[in-house]
Amino acid sequence: MAMLEVENVHAYYGKIHALKDISLNIDKGEIVTLIGANGAGKSSTLKTMSGLLRPRQGSVRLEGEDLTALRAHEIVTRGVIQVPEGRRIFGQLTVMENLDMGAFTCRDKQQIKTNIDKVFILFPRLQERRRQVAGTLSGGEQQMLAMGRALMANPQVLLLDEPSMGLAPVLVDSIFDTIRRLHKEGTTILLVEQNARMALQVASRGYVIQTGVVVLSDSAENLQKNEMVRKAYMGEN
Amino acid sequence: MTQTRSLWEHGVKTGIIGGVAVLVIALVGMVESFHRRDIIAEVITMGQVLLLIGGVFIGYIAAKRTGSDESLAPGLNAVIGSSVTGGFLAFLVIVGRLINLRAVLVNASPMLYKLLTLGHKGVAGIFIILLIGMGCGVFAAALFYLPRLTRRVIILSLSSMIIAGVLQDLIRPVIAAWGPVAVVSEWLFTGNGLTVSGSISIVILIAVVMTAWALKGQDIKSGYGNLSGGSQRGIKISAFFMLAVVLLALPHILGLFLSEVLTIVGLYVLLGLGLNIVVGYAGMLDLGYVAFFAIGSYVTAVLTSPELGFFSLTFWQALPFAVVLGIFFGVLLGIPVLKMRGDYLAIATLGFGEIIRILVLSDFLRPWLGGAQGAGKIPKAAIMGYQFITPQQIYYLILAGCILVVFISLRLKGSRLGRAWMAMREDEDVAQAMGINLVATKLLAFATGAGFSALSGAIFASKLGSVYPHSFNVIISINILCLIIVGGMGSIPGVIVGAAALVGLPELLREFAEYRLLVYGAALVAMMILRPEGLWPEVRHKMELHAEEENNIGEPEPSTAT
Numbered sequence: 029m030a031m032l033e034v035e036n037v038h039a040y041y042g043k044i045h046a047l048k049d050i051s052l053n054i055d056k057g058e059i060v061t062l063i064g065a066n067g068a069g070k071s072s073t074l075k076t077m078s079g080l081l082r083p084r085q086g087s088v089r090l091e092g093e094d095l096t097a098l099r100a101h102e103i104v105t106r107g108v109i110q111v112p113e114g115r116r117i118f119g120q121l122t123v124m125e126n127l128d129m130g131a132f133t134c135r136d137k138q139q140i141k142t143n144i145d146k147v148f149i150l151f152p153r154l155q156e157r158r159r160q161v162a163g164t165l166s167g168g169e170q171q172m173l174a175m176g177r178a179l180m181a182n183p184q185v186l187l188l189d190e191p192s193m194g195l196a197p198v199l200v201d202s203i204f205d206t207i208r209r210l211h212k213e214g215t216t217i218l219l220v221e222q223n224a225r226m227a228l229q230v231a232s233r234g235y236v237i238q239t240g241v242v243v244l245s246d247s248a249e250n251l252q253k254n255e256m257v258r259k260a261y262m263g264e265n
Numbered sequence: 266m267t268q269t270r271s272l273w274e275h276g277v278k279t280g281i282i283g284g285v286a287v288l289v290i291a292l293v294g295m296v297e298s299f300h301r302r303d304i305i306a307e308v309i310t311m312g313q314v315l316l317l318i319g320g321v322f323i324g325y326i327a328a329k330r331t332g333s334d335e336s337l338a339p340g341l342n343a344v345i346g347s348s349v350t351g352g353f354l355a356f357l358v359i360v361g362r363l364i365n366l367r368a369v370l371v372n373a374s375p376m377l378y379k380l381l382t383l384g385h386k387g388v389a390g391i392f393i394i395l396l397i398g399m400g401c402g403v404f405a406a407a408l409f410y411l412p413r414l415t416r417r418v419i420i421l422s423l424s425s426m427i428i429a430g431v432l433q434d435l436i437r438p439v440i441a442a443w444g445p446v447a448v449v450s451e452w453l454f455t456g457n458g459l460t461v462s463g464s465i466s467i468v469i470l471i472a473v474v475m476t477a478w479a480l481k482g483q484d485i486k487s488g489y490g491n492l493s494g495g496s497q498r499g500i501k502i503s504a505f506f507m508l509a510v511v512l513l514a515l516p517h518i519l520g521l522f523l524s525e526v527l528t529i530v531g532l533y534v535l536l537g538l539g540l541n542i543v544v545g546y547a548g549m550l551d552l553g554y555v556a557f558f559a560i561g562s563y564v565t566a567v568l569t570s571p572e573l574g575f576f577s578l579t580f581w582q583a584l585p586f587a588v589v590l591g592i593f594f595g596v597l598l599g600i601p602v603l604k605m606r607g608d609y610l611a612i613a614t615l616g617f618g619e620i621i622r623i624l625v626l627s628d629f630l631r632p633w634l635g636g637a638q639g640a641g642k643i644p645k646a647a648i649m650g651y652q653f654i655t656p657q658q659i660y661y662l663i664l665a666g667c668i669l670v671v672f673i674s675l676r677l678k679g680s681r682l683g684r685a686w687m688a689m690r691e692d693e694d695v696a697q698a699m700g701i702n703l704v705a706t707k708l709l710a711f712a713t714g715a716g717f718s719a720l721s722g723a724i725f726a727s728k729l730g731s732v733y734p735h736s737f738n739v740i741i742s743i744n745i746l747c748l749i750i751v752g753g754m755g756s757i758p759g760v761i762v763g764a765a766a767l768v769g770l771p772e773l774l775r776e777f778a779e780y781r782l783l784v785y786g787a788a789l790v791a792m793m794i795l796r797p798e799g800l801w802p803e804v805r806h807k808m809e810l811h812a813e814e815e816n817n818i819g820e821p822e823p824s825t826a827t
Contacts, residue, residue, distance in 0.1 A: 101702045121687065132685065
């Protein structure tokens with residue numbers, strides 16, 4: 029059974045119809061990717077899952093529980109955690125305080141400690157810089173921090189919004205390594221990416237979105253072979 | 266650009282800026298009205314000191330901005346800068362003597378020229394101005410070349426002397442009240458200004474103390490660091506105890522007038538700490554904050570004033586109602602503006618503040634609130650027969666309020682709620698995505714701030730014994746916001762320092778009240794340029810704004826897990 033299901037979702041920004049009947053599902057322990065051009069509705073789909081955007085029609089369900097009526101901060105307690113686009117770490121807070129904020133919903137101090145250790149094992153860089161003000165970190169470190177912050181909340185499903193955005197190729201590789209590692213540890217991940225080539229390499233399945241509509245959904249392998257995908261999103265002729 | 270030109274450049278540029286500033290100061294009449302007060306009796310007046318400080322400051326800035334390898338360049342620029350500034354004043358005197366400027370510039374009086382030229386007529390006067398300008402430059406250059414420590418000692422001891430002179434009317438009665446010590450006051454002060462021997466001894470005293478501290482202070486600090494935890498704690502406790510004793514004894518040491526000033530500062534500290542929660546912690550710009558102050562005052566008035574004649578509760582019975590209603594209105598304002606941010610929030614809250622003031626003023630509510638005449642006969646607070654009537658007594662009431670509010674602010678800052686506010690201030694959407702309930706968090710910030718403000722308002726009503734609508738002008742909100750910014754956003758000691766600087770100082774220098782807003786504005790601009798983090802900043806902002814200077818905070822520690 030699917031862990032997270034999005035069913036016939038319609039969402040609007042004012043009068044603009046941003047998502048037109050989007051449906052997708054993610055199984056437990058799976059990496060699913062959502063690819064598409066700028067403004068196609070990738071981030072909007074993600075926002076309907078995390079509750080930052082309320083769908084006008086349709087539903088989002090986590091293990092059968094309807095999330096549509098819940099507010100964003102309540103969805104967090106269900107374990108759907110978003111790493112926002114453009115990192116958006118708390119720039120004035122230290123690395124450690126950022127991680128603490130990630131565990132805001134967790135009141136168990138022991139659990140927080142365990143999670144911090146986990147994050148530091150995953151990103152040793154963050155441990156080195158734990159007292160540094162987060163705004164002074166490099167772009168790659170900030171992405172690590174944004175992911176670490178999300179992991180602090182014990183995610184059932186991790187929603188990653190463009191983790192490779194604005195990073196040097198070397199750093200992109202290392203971020204994707206981390207995604208693979210999280211996958212191996214059993215985390216369920218929805219990966220929104222413009223870098224389709226990288227995304228399809230780590231994902232098991234993918235959805236292609238154009239102007240608010242899912243135009244294609246298949247296994248990652250098939251999508252990599254698909255001519256339309258190769259032309260439109262992987263820059264081949 | 267040739268080398269010689271760049272050598273001169275900074276001096277001339279800074280001099281021109283300084284010259285314009287000094288002209289403005291002279292032409293708004295500050296110099297002349299400050300001239301009425303002597304700093305050192307018969308030797309130098311406050312107006313002259315103002316100009317001299319200006320001249321030296323400009324020279325110093327010119328020297329500092331030079332940034333040339335040549336060792337003589339900064340000194341040269343200092344002299345040029347100050348001389349150019351002097352030149353502007355000389356120019357004013359020349360023009361002013363030829364043409365009557367008073368038709369347009371009311372303050373360009375013969376008196377001003379006489380003051381600037383030290384009473385010399387003709388060319389001699391002009392030369393004197395230029396000479397003094399150059400003298401300032403030479404002094405600034407000397408300051409620049411001196412080692413840091415010496416420079417600080419000189420600046421601090423001279424400014425202590427000037428402050429003693431400026432605040433003479435306050436210091437004199439305070440010392441005089443101390444019986445045998447009163448002799449010191451006789452010796453230090455004349456009727457107007459310091460005595461020559463007094464001012465010299467102040468300079469020497471401060472210089473000696475400063476030098477001693479600079480030489481031995483490090484030893485004392487490291488000595489303190491080497492002490493065992495127990496004795497460090499002992500020192501902290503005794504310091505705390507001493508602070509408590511000073512705070513308790515303060516009104517008796519300072520006398521009636523200064524205690525009155527302290528109570529006003531205290532009320533602003535209460536207000537500032539409340540707004541600090543909304544603006545400093547939660548990052549919501551609230552310009553209608555005075556509304557809650559008004560609500561606290563008016564609730565107290567309605568519940569206690571026999572003049573209005575509804576209830577005649579005591580102050581203590583009315584206080585909880587005032588605070589609770591303040592909180593209620595805080596939430597009430599919060600609900601409609603929940604989705605607003607930044608400028609929009611500021612405008613909406615500004616409107617709320619005005620609505621409350623206009624309602625209070627209105628004829629519509631006159632039967633209940635007294636309209637423009639306000640309400641009087643509000644009883645004083647009393648505990649078991651001890652009445653808070655004089656400023657010295659009310660001081661204790663306000664002190665208790667401040668301690669309570671400081672304590673709550675401190676506890677909130679480190680709490681879960683405090684962290685939620687901090688996250689919300691940084692990024693609302695992400696805060697929500699971290700599981701923070703934005704609605705509750707925002708409303709709690711508004712409610713807490715409003716509660717503090719209403720508390721301040723209740724004390725204010727009882728202190729004055731009456732309330733009037735015009736006490737709750739929008740300018741109060743602006744003042745509170747300014748004191749938070751000047752003190753340092755989000756910093757509790759910053760609020761206290763800010764209130765003392767922006768509320769206390771103007772009260773002390775009432776005779777120059779007409780320049781209050783000018784100085785206020787200049788101080789704010791200067792603060793934003795020189796010290797944007799505030800006078801006593803929260804550690805976090807300091808780190809952010811001076812990250813390059815304090816690289817050591819980012820120093821990596823040896824990692825334990827790899």
